[in-house]
Amino acid sequence: MRVATWNVNSLRVRGPQVLDWLAANPVDIIGLQETKLADADFPVADFEAAGYQVLFSGQKTYNGVAVAFRERAFTTRATALPGSDDPQKRVLCVADDDLCFLNLYIPNGSEVGSDKYAYKLDWLNRLQAYVGELRQQYRQLIVVGDFNIAPDDRDVHDPDEWRGKVLFSEPEKQAFRDLTALGLIDCYRLFEQPAADFSWWDYRANGFKRNRGLRIDHILASQALARQCVGCHIDKAPRGLERPSDHAPVVAEFEP
């Protein structure tokens, strides 16, 4: 089983790239973020023609998450954190009898100390409780998405430049550690990885060409699944295409 996560920054713009990528990289499950589409506008037929079923929770203009999958009986279990009436569509939990797949677009936080940063930390706090519940319910749990957190110095092109800033502040990194402390493993770090290997680069100032990036897109797996993980990598190729998303897909492979 191969799974992926990709913040596409508008599925309307990136739809062809996503379908091309899936044709070349036929993963079994992919979580997409920032689709920026109302549900009525989701290109269901395009995914079905490519051999994928799709579940989604979107809104106009902002946010929006989707899960495309093959040969599974996933149904939607949640489109928000429990007890939340948040209009921002950032959560899609799908599951079948064996596996729970939680796709997240965690808030960006804008700037340390801002209202959006407080919203992000509160959101992470509520996520912690929710993932704790899922952990009890599912032996096989995968949590993917745009976390908007670089967990470690290795995940930042210039840690000293970023220290204390949003995406790399201590409370955010602590929230990431708290999630992993629930029994979730960062699949990427199970393996030896290239130095300066990132999943996001700013569009501005030639961020990608200069490799001024961050690793903020993650695939976490419960221990039972992590034991079966045989590889995890970031596919930088789509970031080099014309009109790319600012994020690259991350892929993890599991063997029974």
Place this chain on the structure above:
DNA sequence: ATGGCGGCTGAGAGCCGA
């Protein structure tokens, strides 16, 4: 140092992202 770019809406310029 501040702004870079790109997508969105709605038909401007401003919001938002990370």
